[in-house]
Amino acid sequence: MGNEMMDDAAVYRLDETRALVQTVDFFTPIVDDPDLFGRIAAANALSDVYAMGGRPLTALALVGFPISKLPLDVLKAIMTGGADVLREAECALVGGHTIDDPEPKFGLAVTGLVSPEHFLSNGGARPGDDLVLTKPIGTGLISTAVKRDGCPPEAEEAAVKAMTSLNRAASEAALAVGVDACTDVTGFGLLGHLYEMVTASGVAAEVSAEAVPLLPHVEELARRGFVPGGTWANQQYLRDKVAFDARVDGLLRIVLVDAMTSGGLLLAVRPERTQGLLAALRERGIEEAQVIGRVLDGASVPVTVR
Incomplete structure (x- = not known):
């Protein structure tokens, strides 16, 4: 690879x-x-x-x-x-x-x-797979607010906890249950890394915006202008690759492309294995893992957010 x-x-x-x-x-x-x-x-x-x-x-x-x-x-x-x-x-x-x-x-x-026969890749997602995210998003917004002395303490504390937590347990759970594809969520943001996954897999994806776990106050921080340059770059890059439903708030659109540091894993898993994966993650202390969407057949727009 x-x-x-x-x-x-x-x-x-x-x-x-x-x-x-x-x-x-x-x-x-x-x-x-x-x-x-x-x-x-x-x-x-x-x-x-x-x-x-x-x-x-x-x-x-x-x-x-x-x-x-x-x-x-x-x-x-x-x-x-x-x-x-x-x-x-x-x-x-x-x-x-x-x-x-x-x-x-x-x-x-x-x-x-x-193992050369059992490693994970972002290129194996299949139509019908559920998409599971293991950590909340928004560390880029919070880090920017910290640099500018505008971050609520509880938001900084939550972001530090997320960024210093290893993805080791999530990876072990994914291997134990068996997932089709995996990537971590870092600089290209949640939707940027999802776009890479569906492109590598030859599929498309649909995300439920309200299902995505968020760190505290991130929409408020976006409203106050604490948006890192990388997040704006992600939004520009994805403008013709992601279709947003009109009901998805503009601030939430920014959060969904936030340039992350040390984010969680994004996993594509067969629906019959989803509950087993969530149970395996929670047994390992990963309580905030959520199903955030599903994989679809290829489409003219690779990622749709509703």
């Missing part, structure tokens, strides 16, 4: 029973606390391996840091936060590279292991 399917990570077969999963991700701070920044960045980088059904093995740190502007204690806190999440994932930090950079950056190049 390479670049041809717009998938979350590459899969490289080693032999009959083993394949490597490889991915990389890093970004600038989205919260003020350096330890939390490290945790969020690590969870986000690991997510691509979980989206492929893989188990992370090793990670290399990618660090940009303004050594003349910030104390090294800040860098230590970033690295400590990232290392704590890697320990939770049972993934070894085996090295990395640091450069002097005007703006802090942190992330990971992650290598994992997966």
